[in-house]
Amino acid sequence: MGRQPCCDKIGLKRGPWTIEEDHKLMNFILNNGIHCWRMVPKLAGLLRCGKSCRLRWINYLRPDLKRGGFTEIEENEIMQLHSRLGNRWSKIAAHFPGRTDNEIKNHWNTRIKKRLKVLGLDPVTHKPFEKKGSNGDNDETTVESNSSKGQEESVEFKSSMDNHARRDSLGTEEKGDEVELITMDETNDLLNNYDGWWGSLDLGYSWMNQEANTINTSYSSSFSLENSSNPSMGESPSLQEDSIQQWAGSVDSMLSWDGFNHLEQDLFFL
DNA sequence: AATCTTGTCAACCGCGGTAAT
DNA sequence: AATTACCGCGGTTGACAAGAT
Numbered sequence: 001m002g003r004q005p006c007c008d009k010i011g012l013k014r015g016p017w018t019i020e021e022d023h024k025l026m027n028f029i030l031n032n033g034i035h036c037w038r039m040v041p042k043l044a045g046l047l048r049c050g051k052s053c054r055l056r057w058i059n060y061l062r063p064d065l066k067r068g069g070f071t072e073i074e075e076n077e078i079m080q081l082h083s084r085l086g087n088r089w090s091k092i093a094a095h096f097p098g099r100t101d102n103e104i105k106n107h108w109n110t111r112i113k114k115r116l117k118v119l120g121l122d123p124v125t126h127k128p129f130e131k132k133g134s135n136g137d138n139d140e141t142t143v144e145s146n147s148s149k150g151q152e153e154s155v156e157f158k159s160s161m162d163n164h165a166r167r168d169s170l171g172t173e174e175k176g177d178e179v180e181l182i183t184m185d186e187t188n189d190l191l192n193n194y195d196g197w198w199g200s201l202d203l204g205y206s207w208m209n210q211e212a213n214t215i216n217t218s219y220s221s222s223f224s225l226e227n228s229s230n231p232s233m234g235e236s237p238s239l240q241e242d243s244i245q246q247w248a249g250s251v252d253s254m255l256s257w258d259g260f261n262h263l264e265q266d267l268f269f270l
Numbered sequence: 271a272a273t274c275t276t277g278t279c280a281a282c283c284g285c286g287g288t289a290a291t
Numbered sequence: 292a293a294t295t296a297c298c299g300c301g302g303t304t305g306a307c308a309a310g311a312t
Contacts, residue, residue, distance in 0.1 A: 015306095016280070037297080038296090038298095051298080054299085055281065060280075087301065088301085089300080101299095101301080102280080103279085105301075107279095110279080111277095111278095
């Protein structure tokens with residue numbers, strides 16, 4: 001019955017991608033576009049599953065990717081969007097051309113989340129923590145302004161994040177996807193708080209982000225495309241041919257993506 | 271200098287919705 | 292209509308690097 005299996009999954013390579021594999025995948029997509037991910041590894045001569053190829057393309061090889069650290073503006077926007085959308089990273093990423101959901105998710109989990117905690121804000125609800133006891137451990141709950149409604153909202157939000165089905169029941173419209181976590185007044189307070197604590201957080205942060213911004217800008221000017229949408233399923237390869245060829249030229253001139261990445265990181269932390 | 275701890279991020283896993291048969 | 296695979300998403304893991312001891 002049903003469909004044919006995409007691959008037998010036997011003898012498929014896993015783990016980090018090599019430069020050679022990257023080039024094979026890039027060359028294939030540049031020449032053929034993407035019509036069906038399950039066919040990509042076969043046609044490109046890769047011992048990977050289509051899923052792995054898709055992930056590698058989206059998160060690393062895509063020509064319109066914006067690399068480097070997040071700017072303060074971007075981080076603020078991520079927090080604002082997260083307060084509205086929750087952990088729907090793909091929705092959040094849609095607001096940041098050149099950024100991947102994985103990148104934003106990682107940044108959230110490794111940086112922003114911790115900063116919120118340091119400031120006594122619950123990364124899930126974006127509201128202040130209330131210490132349950134005086135033992136100083138992480139046993140924290142969220143303050144809900146003595147509002148039972150607020151408690152319900154908080155609980156609902158948490159469960160909604162755990163329930164995948166809910167995310168799709170909200171509809172495809174952007175507005176429909178937004179979780180009503182907090183009221184508009186609360187949102188304004190939240191944004192004001194963000195402005196306040198971002199300004200006072202760490203003194204070195206602003207210049208660090210400026211550095212990152214500079215690098216991002218210079219990188220983007222070299223590699224970003226006028227049309228930032230990536231060649232995707234069902235899209236004609238010719239749509240972005242010029243841009244992609246331009247990008248491909250740039251890629252070929254690099255020793256490797258990894259090499260460039262490390263160079264960029266070195267510059268970033270100078 | 272060696273070891274341990276912490277931070278970062280690429281890649282994988284598993285799930286739900288959708289499409290193909 | 293039922294079954295099965297594909298796609299996209301979010302959660303999690305593990306390798307590596309950097310910093311601390």
